[in-house]
Amino acid sequence: MNMIQAINSALDVMMARDPDVIVMGEDVGYFGGVFRATAGLQAKHGKTRVFDTPITECGIVGVAVGMGAYGLRPVPEIQFADYIYPALDQLVSEAARLRYRSAGEFIAPMTIRSPYGGGIFGGQTHSQSPEGIFTHVSGVKTVIPATPYDAKGLLIAAIEDNDPTIFFEPKRIYNGPFNGHWDRPAENWSKHPGGEVPEGYYKVPLGKANIARSGEALTIICYGTMVHVCQKVVEEAGVDAEIIDLRTLVPLDIDTIEESVKKTGRCMIVHEATRTSGFGAELSALVQERCFYHLEAPIERVTGFDTPYPHSLEWAYFPGPVRIGQALKKIMKD
Amino acid sequence: MASESPRANLKPLSLHVPEPKFRPGDAVDFTAVDIPAAGAARRPDTADEAKEFIDLAYSMVRVLDENNRAVGPWDPKLTPDTLRKMLRNMALVRAFDERMFRAQRQGKTSFYMKSLGEEAVSIGAAAALAADDMVFPSYRQQGVLISRGCPLEDMMNQIYSNSGDKLQGKQLPIMYSERRYSFFSISGNLTTQYPQAVGWAMASASKGDTRIAATWCGEGSTAEGDFHSALTFATVYRAPVIFNVVNNQWAISSFSGFAGAEATTFAARAVGYGIAGLRVDGNDALAVYAATEWAAERARTNQGPTLIEHFTYRAEGHSTSDDPSQYRSAGEPTAWPLGDPVMRLKNHLIALGEWDEERHAAQDLELAEMVKAAQKEAEKNGILGHGLHQPLDTLFDGVFEEMPWHLREQQAQMMAEEEASGRPWARKK
Numbered sequence: 001m002n003m004i005q006a007i008n009s010a011l012d013v014m015m016a017r018d019p020d021v022i023v024m025g026e027d028v029g030y031f032g033g034v035f036r037a038t039a040g041l042q043a044k045h046g047k048t049r050v051f052d053t054p055i056t057e058c059g060i061v062g063v064a065v066g067m068g069a070y071g072l073r074p075v076p077e078i079q080f081a082d083y084i085y086p087a088l089d090q091l092v093s094e095a096a097r098l099r100y101r102s103a104g105e106f107i108a109p110m111t112i113r114s115p116y117g118g119g120i121f122g123g124q125t126h127s128q129s130p131e132g133i134f135t136h137v138s139g140v141k142t143v144i145p146a147t148p149y150d151a152k153g154l155l156i157a158a159i160e161d162n163d164p165t166i167f168f169e170p171k172r173i174y175n176g177p178f179n180g181h182w183d184r185p186a187e188n189w190s191k192h193p194g195g196e197v198p199e200g201y202y203k204v205p206l207g208k209a210n211i212a213r214s215g216e217a218l219t220i221i222c223y224g225t226m227v228h229v230c231q232k233v234v235e236e237a238g239v240d241a242e243i244i245d246l247r248t249l250v251p252l253d254i255d256t257i258e259e260s261v262k263k264t265g266r267c268m269i270v271h272e273a274t275r276t277s278g279f280g281a282e283l284s285a286l287v288q289e290r291c292f293y294h295l296e297a298p299i300e301r302v303t304g305f306d307t308p309y310p311h312s313l314e315w316a317y318f319p320g321p322v323r324i325g326q327a328l329k330k331i332m333k334d
Numbered sequence: 335m336a337s338e339s340p341r342a343n344l345k346p347l348s349l350h351v352p353e354p355k356f357r358p359g360d361a362v363d364f365t366a367v368d369i370p371a372a373g374a375a376r377r378p379d380t381a382d383e384a385k386e387f388i389d390l391a392y393s394m395v396r397v398l399d400e401n402n403r404a405v406g407p408w409d410p411k412l413t414p415d416t417l418r419k420m421l422r423n424m425a426l427v428r429a430f431d432e433r434m435f436r437a438q439r440q441g442k443t444s445f446y447m448k449s450l451g452e453e454a455v456s457i458g459a460a461a462a463l464a465a466d467d468m469v470f471p472s473y474r475q476q477g478v479l480i481s482r483g484c485p486l487e488d489m490m491n492q493i494y495s496n497s498g499d500k501l502q503g504k505q506l507p508i509m510y511s512e513r514r515y516s517f518f519s520i521s522g523n524l525t526t527q528y529p530q531a532v533g534w535a536m537a538s539a540s541k542g543d544t545r546i547a548a549t550w551c552g553e554g555s556t557a558e559g560d561f562h563s564a565l566t567f568a569t570v571y572r573a574p575v576i577f578n579v580v581n582n583q584w585a586i587s588s589f590s591g592f593a594g595a596e597a598t599t600f601a602a603r604a605v606g607y608g609i610a611g612l613r614v615d616g617n618d619a620l621a622v623y624a625a626t627e628w629a630a631e632r633a634r635t636n637q638g639p640t641l642i643e644h645f646t647y648r649a650e651g652h653s654t655s656d657d658p659s660q661y662r663s664a665g666e667p668t669a670w671p672l673g674d675p676v677m678r679l680k681n682h683l684i685a686l687g688e689w690d691e692e693r694h695a696a697q698d699l700e701l702a703e704m705v706k707a708a709q710k711e712a713e714k715n716g717i718l719g720h721g722l723h724q725p726l727d728t729l730f731d732g733v734f735e736e737m738p739w740h741l742r743e744q745q746a747q748m749m750a751e752e753e754a755s756g757r758p759w760a761r762k763k
């Protein structure tokens with residue numbers, strides 16, 4: 001399965017298991033979503049459980065809060081992560097705090113799905129990686145899969161979870177892993193072990209990172225599309241790096257990070273989002289706090305730039321093999 | 335649980351989810367669409383209070399009748415020259431769209447959006463507005479730019495993100511920004527331009543200016559919170575602004591029912607805010623012109639905002655990334671009861687004896703050649719995908735007025751990356 005099919009399968013499995021699971025969003029119903037992640041679900045589960053909404057992101061999330069309070073498990077889709085900002089107030093002030101402010105009387109168990117990230121010539125408004133904003137909000141979980149297998153297992157876990165969860169889908173790898181070389185032919189999930197996805201129900205727990213590659217020379221912390229780019233770069237550079245795919249940013253698997261950095265003595269953090277106040281800053285601070293006496297080189301951060309995502313220069317923005325490779329050289333120097 | 339309910343004898347509630355009339359494979363029958371006769375709608379004085387003509391938010395202003403005559407109180411009585419100019423601009427938009435759509439299919443750019451079937455909406459409005467009235471468009475008002483004389487080549491440069499693109503390849507194709515033509519920078523986030531237009535209009539009023547603002551969004555986009563925030567501000571401060579809702583029946587795959595069309599009209603959104611609301615035949619260039627002229631006069635005489643619903647039909651896909659055959663009947667565009675706006679204006683001019691088929695065919699040819707020539711020129715500046723056209727260091731321009739240290743550091747890093755890569759990408763001189 002590719003990642004879109006895996007997500008579709010997770011939704012299908014959960015809708016069949018639990019009548020309270022509701023899928024809604026712009027174009028998700030009859031049409032099955034602009035990326036077709038919800039294709040066929042309306043025909044199978046009915047149009048009161050899978051339906052199109054008005055184009056108002058604050059409305060979508062606000063309605064989902066009410067549905068969650070009633071006892072449903074809405075899985076709203078925000079068509080692109082770039083359009084989540086109109087919903088920010090409903091998310092930050094309402095969904096994230098409902099349990100706290102009502103002392104557990106009401107909860108907002110929703111899973112907000114949204115494609116994120118660049119590399120598809122999406123311009124400024126179809127390319128951003130806003131995950132850092134949500135990791136800053138108390139009361140929201142943030143999940144980002146890197147393979148179809150994880151996407152299905154994590155989505156099922158998120159839907160069953162009683163907290164509001166943001167589930168960001170790396171759209172660059174919807175159809176196949178991406179090695180960062182934008183001028184080489186695209187790959188296909190069918191040849192990748194993560195593309196082997198069981199038909200039925202299974203969970204990948206939230207808050208547990210995946211060691212995508214084990215190694216001794218340094219630790220690379222990344223997630224989403226960047227997991228595959230880092231694997232390629234490490235392979236090409238012939239460096240014995242350990243690559244940690246975080247899977248969830250909140251809750252974070254700090255133990256796996258700490259154990260790995262203490263073993264290797266070097267730490268590099270890679271993400272596609274802008275650098276300043278990005279999630280890499282938090283990771284870097286955490287590693288410094290916990291592993292300082294084990295570090296043999298300064299922590300390296302490889303990220304997108306602090307500019308909007310430029311349309312025609314998007315490959316210059318993207319943290320590709322050259323940027324990662326240079327950081328790799330620098331961190332391995334002494 | 336249900337059996338314990340004190341209302342156990344009531345039937346369970348059911349949820350209504352709207353469904354469009356026709357889906358792929360269905361035969362189309364639009365006889366249920368209510369289309370009042372041309373000339374039937376009354377024309378209030380522009381000084382009248384909005385509550386005096388609420389009926390106009392529910393009926394439809396139409397000028398061109400089925401015999402191609404301009405009839406009734408809304409006939410703007412335009413000169414043949416103005417009519418010919420509008421016809422030419424509409425045909426030019428169509429030719430431009432056709433060419434750029436093909437350019438996208440040829441891989442020369444990543445994206446394009448046509449306005450096929452909706453040309454009267456932007457051309458009619460642009461003809462009635464002053465050239466320096468500020469427009470806050472959505473992505474289907476290229477007709478305003480064309481009406482205002484923006485060189486086609488400049489528009490194409492933007493679409494190609496090439497070295498002639500003054501937006502430095504920073505925006506998605508068709509997200510123009512043309513201050514020269516009082517055309518505000520287009521956003522990809524729907525309806526954000528609505529409150530911006532109101533703010534601009536309020537500023538113009540507070541400065542004692544005489545310019546007004548106009549903005550456009552689709553009927554689907556009226557559901558955004560920004561739309562409602564904008565109307566509230568506009569009514570409170572009586573902002574000199576024209577709100578245009580382009581009801582082209584579809585928002586990507588969602589029919590207008592998902593924005594509330596089953597219950598009322600989009601023009602009626604104005605009623606609750608105490609704003610003047612007009613519903614207009616959007617495929618009738620004369621009706622669009624007349625409504626805009628009327629709304630502009632209201633705005634300019636401090637009568638405040640007007641909301642105009644343009645009842646029209648999107649005859650092509652939403653964008654080059656869309657396949658409308660997946661969600662609607664293929665018969666819809668040709669069965670649309672309001673016809674083709676270009677043909678209707680053409681036939682009107684012919685009926686007046688001011689135009690003929692030969693001249694029209696010759697004009698179409700001339701416009702196609704003109705667009706082709708502009709394309710040839712634009713492609714000399716490059717097309718998307720053939721290398722990088724902007725100097726690499728422009729990537730950091732415009733984040734702030736002055737570049738702070740962290741951006742300068744990152745820029746230097748990018749340059750070093752370039753040295754290492756050996757790619758021949760240009761630098762700023």
Ligand SMILES: Cc1ncc(C[n+]2csc(CCOP(=O)(O)OP(=O)(O)O)c2C)c(N)n1
Pocket residue numbers: 026055057079083086474522523524551552553554555556580582584585586648652
């Ligand atoms: C805030 C926001 N949400 C979603 C989108 C994705 N999107 C782009 S166009 C569109 C449909 C708009 O339909 P409508 O307002 O009817 O305008 P039309 O395209 O028909 O002219 C959608 C959902 C977006 N660009 N911005």
